[in-house]
Amino acid sequence: MLVRWHDVYGPVYRIPAPQGNARHWVIHEPEFVQQIMVRRAARYAKGMGLDRVRLLLGEGIMVSEGDFWARQRRLLQPAFKPRRLADFNAMIAAENADLAQRWAEAARIDAPVDVAAHISELTLVIVLKSIFGEDYPRLVDGAANPFSLLSEEATRDLRFAARFHRLGRVVESIIEARTESSPERFDFLGHMLTARGRDGTGMSRRELVDEVMTLIVAGHETTASALAWAWYEIATHPEVCARAQAEVDALAEHEIADVVDHASDRLCFIEAVIHETLRLYPPGWLLSRRAIQADTLGDYEIAADDQIFISPYVLHRDAAYWSMPDRFRPTRFLQAGVPSQRFAYIPFAAGPRHCVGEHLAMTEMRQHLVTMLRRFTPVYAGDHPPKLESRINLRPGDGVPIRWRARKEFF
Numbered sequence: 001m002l003v004r005w006h007d008v009y010g011p012v013y014r015i016p017a018p019q020g021n022a023r024h025w026v027i028h029e030p031e032f033v034q035q036i037m038v039r040r041a042a043r044y045a046k047g048m049g050l051d052r053v054r055l056l057l058g059e060g061i062m063v064s065e066g067d068f069w070a071r072q073r074r075l076l077q078p079a080f081k082p083r084r085l086a087d088f089n090a091m092i093a094a095e096n097a098d099l100a101q102r103w104a105e106a107a108r109i110d111a112p113v114d115v116a117a118h119i120s121e122l123t124l125v126i127v128l129k130s131i132f133g134e135d136y137p138r139l140v141d142g143a144a145n146p147f148s149l150l151s152e153e154a155t156r157d158l159r160f161a162a163r164f165h166r167l168g169r170v171v172e173s174i175i176e177a178r179t180e181s182s183p184e185r186f187d188f189l190g191h192m193l194t195a196r197g198r199d200g201t202g203m204s205r206r207e208l209v210d211e212v213m214t215l216i217v218a219g220h221e222t223t224a225s226a227l228a229w230a231w232y233e234i235a236t237h238p239e240v241c242a243r244a245q246a247e248v249d250a251l252a253e254h255e256i257a258d259v260v261d262h263a264s265d266r267l268c269f270i271e272a273v274i275h276e277t278l279r280l281y282p283p284g285w286l287l288s289r290r291a292i293q294a295d296t297l298g299d300y301e302i303a304a305d306d307q308i309f310i311s312p313y314v315l316h317r318d319a320a321y322w323s324m325p326d327r328f329r330p331t332r333f334l335q336a337g338v339p340s341q342r343f344a345y346i347p348f349a350a351g352p353r354h355c356v357g358e359h360l361a362m363t364e365m366r367q368h369l370v371t372m373l374r375r376f377t378p379v380y381a382g383d384h385p386p387k388l389e390s391r392i393n394l395r396p397g398d399g400v401p402i403r404w405r406a407r408k409e410f411f
C-alpha cells in the first residue's frame, strides 16, 4: 500500500490521522530522512507503533528516550565494538556447523526444510549465547528452550506479551545468580553488569532485564528474516548462487574466521548479496518518529507532536535511486556510487538511533552464508514466492522451503 501511495503522492505526503490533532506524514525524500534521523535527530523521538514494542521491552534502549536512552546507549555500546564481538566468532561458527549437519541429513534423504524456521532457531541460540555465555545451559536446563516461543509464535499480541513477561522472570533469576557469583565474564550480560555511567552507577535490575529482552528481540528476528529472504533469492537465482560459491570456494577453511567479521574484499560478492537482500527485504521495514519540536523540511512545516513514517522498504525500491528496483541484482552493490543517495539505503537506520547490533548482524550473516554455500546448493521447493508478512519485522509469512543439494567437493 505504501508503495502504491508513493507512486501516487510522491516522496512527501500526509495521511489522515486516526485521532487527535497530530498530523501524520509519510516521508521518503532522502535529504529529509537525513535531517530527521541524523542532522536534527534531537528534534525527534520514536513515534507511534512503538507502543506495542514498549509493551514487550519496557524501557529498553529500542524504545526509551532522552537522557535515559543516551545513558543506556553509552553503557551498552562498548560491548558492540568489533574487537569485543570477535570473541563470539567461534561460537557463531560452531552453531552454523551444527545446523549444517542437520541440513546434510535433509540433503541425504532429499527432504525439504523450512529454512526460515531453522534460521530463526539458529539466530535465537546465537543471541542467547552472546548474552548469557556459560549460563546458556541454565536457560535451557535440559528441557526445551523457553525462549523458543520467540521463533515459534508469529503473533505479537497480548497473550504473547504475557508469555514474554514470564521469560523476563527467567532472565531475572539468571541475573541474580550471576550477581552473586562473578559478574565479570565476557558476554553481553557480563558487560552490562559491570558497565558504569559517568556518575559511577550501573544499571538497576529492572533496566538489566529490559535491555536483555531488547537484545533478544532486536537481535534475533531481524537477522533471521534477512537470512531467510537471502536463501529464497539465492535459490531462485542460480547465477548468483554460482558466483557466491566461487567466492567462498576460493577461501581455505582456516581463512574463513579471518574474513567473516569485517567487510573484506575477499567476500565482496557475499557482502553484495547481503546488501541486496536487505535492500529488497529490510527487516525493519517501517520506522516512525514523533516531532518533539517544530522543524522545517524544505517547504514543509512540521509541528511538535506530528508523527512521521519512513519506510526503508519504499526508499529501497524507489526507481529514482535504484535501477530495476524490484530485481534481485547483487552486482549493483559492486558498482561505485551505489546507492546514489546515501539515505536511500537505510536497513540499519542512521544517526544516533541506528542499529547498535549492525556489526554483529553482518558477521552472523556472512558466517552463515559462507558455511552453507561451501557445503550446499539450495533449490527452492515452494510453488509460489514466500508471502511478505509486514508486522514488526518483514518476514516470509509462510516459510521458505528449500531442498539442499550437498556439494560433492565438501562431503
Ligand code: HEM
Residues within 6 Å of the ligand: 046, 061, 062, 063, 073, 127, 214, 215, 216, 218, 219, 220, 222, 223, 226, 282, 283, 284, 287, 288, 346, 347, 348, 349, 352, 353, 354, 355, 356, 357, 358, 360, 361
Ligand atoms: C539484519 C539484522 C538487523 C537489522 C536489519 C536491524 C535493523 C535495525 C533498525 C532499522 C534499527 C532502528 C530502529 C528505529 O530507528 O526505529 C535498529 C535498532 C536497534 N537494533 Fe538492530 N537490526 C539488526 C540486528 C540487530 C542485532 C543482531 C542486535 C543486537 C543483538 C540489534 C540491536 C538493536 C538495538 C538495541 C537497537 C536500538 C538502538 C537504539 O535505539 O539506540 N539489531 N536495528
